[in-house]
Amino acid sequence: MSNTMEVALFQALLSGLAVGSAYALVALGFSVTFTTTKTLNFSHGEFVSAGAFIGMSVLLLAVGKPLTSTSFGSVQPGAMVQLIALLVTLALMGAIGWLLFVLGVRPFARRPGMAWVMSTLGFGVILQSIGLAIWGPKPVVVPGPLGDDVIRLAGIGVRPQELLMLGVAVVVMLVFDHVMRRTMVGKAMRAVAHNPGVASLMGINVSMMMVGAFVVSSALAGLSGFMLAPIAQASLFMGLAVGLKGFSAAMIGGLNNARGCVIGGFLLGVLESFVNLWSAQWREVAVFVLVILVLAFRPNGLFGSHTVEKV
Amino acid sequence: MSGLRHLGASVAFTVAAGAGAAALSNDYYLRIAFMMCIYYLCGAGMNVLVGYAGQKSLGQAGLFAAGAYGVALLTIRTSMDPWLALVLAAVISGACGVVIALPSLRVKGPYLAMVTLAFGIVVEKVVSEWTDVFGGASGLFGIRSMTWGGVPLTMLQWVWLALAISLLTHLLIRNLVSGRIGRALLSLQADEIASASVGVRVYRAKVMAFVVAAVTCGIAGALVAQQNQYINSDFITFHLSIFILLMVLFGGVGNIYGPIVGAVLLTVIDSALSSWPAVQHFAYGALLLFALFVMPGGVMGVITPWLARRTKRIAEPAPCSDIALRFSDDSTGELLSVQGISKSYGGVKPAQDVSFRLQRGQVYALIGPNGAGKTTMINMLTGLVRPDSGQITFAGRDAVGMPPHTICSLGMGRTFQNLRLFGELSVLDNVMLGRHSRMRGGFLSSLLALPLARREEALARSRSMDLLGLVDLAHLAHAPAGSLSYGLQRRVELARALATDPQLLLLDEPAAGLNPQETSELGDLLLRISRMGLTILMVEHHMDLVMRISDRVMVLDYGVKIAEGSPAQVQANPRVIEAYLGSDAALPSVETIAA
Numbered sequence: 078m079s080n081t082m083e084v085a086l087f088q089a090l091l092s093g094l095a096v097g098s099a100y101a102l103v104a105l106g107f108s109v110t111f112t113t114t115k116t117l118n119f120s121h122g123e124f125v126s127a128g129a130f131i132g133m134s135v136l137l138l139a140v141g142k143p144l145t146s147t148s149f150g151s152v153q154p155g156a157m158v159q160l161i162a163l164l165v166t167l168a169l170m171g172a173i174g175w176l177l178f179v180l181g182v183r184p185f186a187r188r189p190g191m192a193w194v195m196s197t198l199g200f201g202v203i204l205q206s207i208g209l210a211i212w213g214p215k216p217v218v219v220p221g222p223l224g225d226d227v228i229r230l231a232g233i234g235v236r237p238q239e240l241l242m243l244g245v246a247v248v249v250m251l252v253f254d255h256v257m258r259r260t261m262v263g264k265a266m267r268a269v270a271h272n273p274g275v276a277s278l279m280g281i282n283v284s285m286m287m288v289g290a291f292v293v294s295s296a297l298a299g300l301s302g303f304m305l306a307p308i309a310q311a312s313l314f315m316g317l318a319v320g321l322k323g324f325s326a327a328m329i330g331g332l333n334n335a336r337g338c339v340i341g342g343f344l345l346g347v348l349e350s351f352v353n354l355w356s357a358q359w360r361e362v363a364v365f366v367l368v369i370l371v372l373a374f375r376p377n378g379l380f381g382s383h384t385v386e387k388v
Numbered sequence: 389m390s391g392l393r394h395l396g397a398s399v400a401f402t403v404a405a406g407a408g409a410a411a412l413s414n415d416y417y418l419r420i421a422f423m424m425c426i427y428y429l430c431g432a433g434m435n436v437l438v439g440y441a442g443q444k445s446l447g448q449a450g451l452f453a454a455g456a457y458g459v460a461l462l463t464i465r466t467s468m469d470p471w472l473a474l475v476l477a478a479v480i481s482g483a484c485g486v487v488i489a490l491p492s493l494r495v496k497g498p499y500l501a502m503v504t505l506a507f508g509i510v511v512e513k514v515v516s517e518w519t520d521v522f523g524g525a526s527g528l529f530g531i532r533s534m535t536w537g538g539v540p541l542t543m544l545q546w547v548w549l550a551l552a553i554s555l556l557t558h559l560l561i562r563n564l565v566s567g568r569i570g571r572a573l574l575s576l577q578a579d580e581i582a583s584a585s586v587g588v589r590v591y592r593a594k595v596m597a598f599v600v601a602a603v604t605c606g607i608a609g610a611l612v613a614q615q616n617q618y619i620n621s622d623f624i625t626f627h628l629s630i631f632i633l634l635m636v637l638f639g640g641v642g643n644i645y646g647p648i649v650g651a652v653l654l655t656v657i658d659s660a661l662s663s664w665p666a667v668q669h670f671a672y673g674a675l676l677l678f679a680l681f682v683m684p685g686g687v688m689g690v691i692t693p694w695l696a697r698r699t700k701r702i703a704e705p706a707p708c709s710d711i712a713l714r715f716s717d718d719s720t721g722e723l724l725s726v727q728g729i730s731k732s733y734g735g736v737k738p739a740q741d742v743s744f745r746l747q748r749g750q751v752y753a754l755i756g757p758n759g760a761g762k763t764t765m766i767n768m769l770t771g772l773v774r775p776d777s778g779q780i781t782f783a784g785r786d787a788v789g790m791p792p793h794t795i796c797s798l799g800m801g802r803t804f805q806n807l808r809l810f811g812e813l814s815v816l817d818n819v820m821l822g823r824h825s826r827m828r829g830g831f832l833s834s835l836l837a838l839p840l841a842r843r844e845e846a847l848a849r850s851r852s853m854d855l856l857g858l859v860d861l862a863h864l865a866h867a868p869a870g871s872l873s874y875g876l877q878r879r880v881e882l883a884r885a886l887a888t889d890p891q892l893l894l895l896d897e898p899a900a901g902l903n904p905q906e907t908s909e910l911g912d913l914l915l916r917i918s919r920m921g922l923t924i925l926m927v928e929h930h931m932d933l934v935m936r937i938s939d940r941v942m943v944l945d946y947g948v949k950i951a952e953g954s955p956a957q958v959q960a961n962p963r964v965i966e967a968y969l970g971s972d973a974a975l976p977s978v979e980t981i982a983a
């Protein structure tokens with residue numbers, strides 16, 4: 078009896094970590110743009126959905142099915158095709174991130190009243206309606222690159238995509254961490270975050286850094302959508318919840334601390350997975366309550382640093 | 389437009405709209421008219437929140453749901469009168485508004501916007517997944533609605549009811565934002581720190597704005613539920629939240645007519661495109677971006693300059709002479725005592741066991757090299773920064789831990805080193821904001837435009853004009869404060885601080901950026917103000933000004949008070965010379981002096 082309980086808990090932990098890595102990627106995306114530009118993409122969730130659908134479309138085209146198919150049938154795209162689909166997704170999402178910055182963020186970043194909140198929201202609404210026009214509202218089952226057969230690990234069943242997602246996310250985050258802390262580009266980005274004016278006087282191309290932040294952030298959202306699609310189903314509405322939880326993760330960890338955001342993502346994924354064992358309905362509410370609690374006691378997140386406004 | 393003319397015009401407009409609706413025979417068109425009123429209600433409250441208080445709510449659908457499901461459950465599960473249920477639904481959504489506003493105590497800006505978004509999503513999830521109570525997608529049937537003489541309302545009567553409620557809402561909101569409360573909300577949007585320092589209770593004002601937006605949105609939701617006699621989770625979507633925000637932006641944010649224009653135009657667009665949902669959503673997104681790019685002031689922002697400027701400026705009373713401007717009685721004695729105050733930020737210690745006392749009616753200067761902790765001292769006195777230890781006693785009260793607005797109303801006024809004016813407000817409004825804490829009229833008297841509120845408004849206006857006369861700016865009373873030159877802005881800030889009726893005036897580098905001529909004029913002005921019974925503590929680097937007007941000078945260096953005395957004593961003090969110029973072998977060492 079206690080054994081099945083342990084298995085259930087362990088299984089919940091593992092799938093929580095897998096979903097949490099998606100949240101962590103999204104949270105990282107929020108953190109990147111917030112630290113460099115002091116703005117956020119309020120339609121980050123739509124970007125997650127877009128990533129899933131772009132990846133899915135490339136896979137569909139590669140196996141010779143029309144874009145609007147709602148299922149892959151028995152066809153299993155090969156590893157090479159999956160890799161190409163991933164690269165195309167990252168490239169396209171990066172380009173969309175660039176577009177978002179140029180159209181939706183740069184013109185409004187300095188305007189009072191947070192006009193960029195509305196402009197990024199509007200951009201997301203447009204993106205979603207374009208998606209609806211192309212693919213329609215139906216969800217699509219997407220095959221994972223390692224197949225969908227459940228693997229047995231010490232008595233617990235794991236889907237290979239979950240392990241893959243976890244692995245990819247961890248690698249991406251380690252690379253990101255290394256770049257931010259150990260390379261010139263990372264130093265330049267942190268300099269822009271600290272003070273764009275001074276950074277530009279030091280010869281850093283601030284505008285390019287900001288574009289870069291949005292490209293990276295959108296590509297991360299695309300990556301998380303691409304990896305999530307085989308776990309959940311690809312749906313144009315999947316992103317909203319993921320985006321929101323990614324932001325919650327960022328708030329829990331501290332929006333201005335990239336490592337904190339990642340930890341927040343995993344924390345949230347695991348919490349959600351455990352609450353799910355007990356009651357599926359209260360999952361969302363539990364997440365929200367956690368965010369409120371963190372904000373009440375540590376408004377800058379668990380790992381965020383406090384910024385003092387100079388008077 | 390004056391109050392009565394506006395009232396007449398609003399009633400006439402509503403009656404005309406009602407008569408127009410009577411001419412519509414088709415239920416479909418009547419429904420569109422009804423929805424215009426509904427969306428207007430949502431937008432009107434949202435406008436107070438977004439346009440005045442400058443807060444974003446991306447979760448209005450959640451409040452709409454609170455009203456709609458509130459009225460549904462009340463009328464289905466109890467035998468309550470439908471009218472009463474409508475009122476209670478408004479109360480319920482108001483309470484939800486408080487819940488959304490709670491995080492605003494701790495977080496601001498994008499964080500808060502995201503919290504409101506999360507609220508909307510959570511409500512959406514709850515009403516669609518908690519089917520036992522809310523019925524989910526199949527919804528709740530049998531909502532009881534109002535009757536007229538025992539007969540259910542016809543569609544035309546529903547339109548009339550919605551029009552009447554909209555009219556009432558418009559009039560009340562106009563009252564609310566046109567006086568003390570509206571000014572406070574606008575100041576909040578511009579600069580919360582300055583707002584608190586002139587006595588605005590920042591947090592309470594934000595909560596109030598959220599509640600106003602919640603109540604109007606809840607009433608709208610309740611009316612929809614009662615008119616349909618049915619509600620399901622399909623009504624409550626994220627797109628509704630976006631739609632409400634878009635309507636306010638598109639109509640003209642911060643303009644009381646904006647939501648009317650926005651509601652009418654967008655409801656028409658919405659029904660025209662209702663057969664193509666994807667196009668509809670695309671249109672919302674595109675309109676949102678269009679409005680932001682092309683007309684940040686919305687439709688009203690485009691129209692207003694084209695309308696003839698018929699509004700006549702109210703003739704301002706001429707500034708009176710100094711005699712009427714007294715700041716305190718001629719009492720003497722100790723006004724402020726600071727005992728062993730310390731503050732550190734990690735290794736930086738801007739205050740280490742600093743003590744001093746201020747006597748009433750004197751002019752004090754606080755000097756010291758850059759980084760000595762002078763501004764931090766002012767921030768601690770005014771409650772913006774909490775000292776780590778030590779005591780501050782102001783006018784007999786322990787001031788440590790008091791919020792800035794309370795300290796302001798106790799009689800401490802301040803200016804800022806880097807000007808913190810409300811740039812888009814007029815010079816007069818800036819100064820009138822200083823009167824905020826001295827005006828008694830609260831939410832209700834503003835909302836209902838009670839005589840008390842009007843009388844106080846007139847008094848505040850004349851007092852503010854007097855103060856503008858004092859700083860010689862009466863002729864610029866209606867210019868936006870941000871458009872003035874630097875030196876003039878400093879004087880506006882001084883007038884604003886004086887408007888709070890301070891006993892102690894704290895000036896943080898009042899002469900920074902002024903030329904010698906202006907500095908000398910400032911000196912004269914400060915001496916005049918001092919003679920009106922005000923105690924002044926100023927932080928200043930212009931030594932000629934300091935030496936000319938101060939009675940006593942205190943010197944800080946690295947958070948330590950190193951000297952205090954008359955200007956001449958301080959000028960001769962070797963420790964002061966050392967702090968400013970560095971030590972020199974020719975000077976006796978500090979130890980020798982101490983000994």
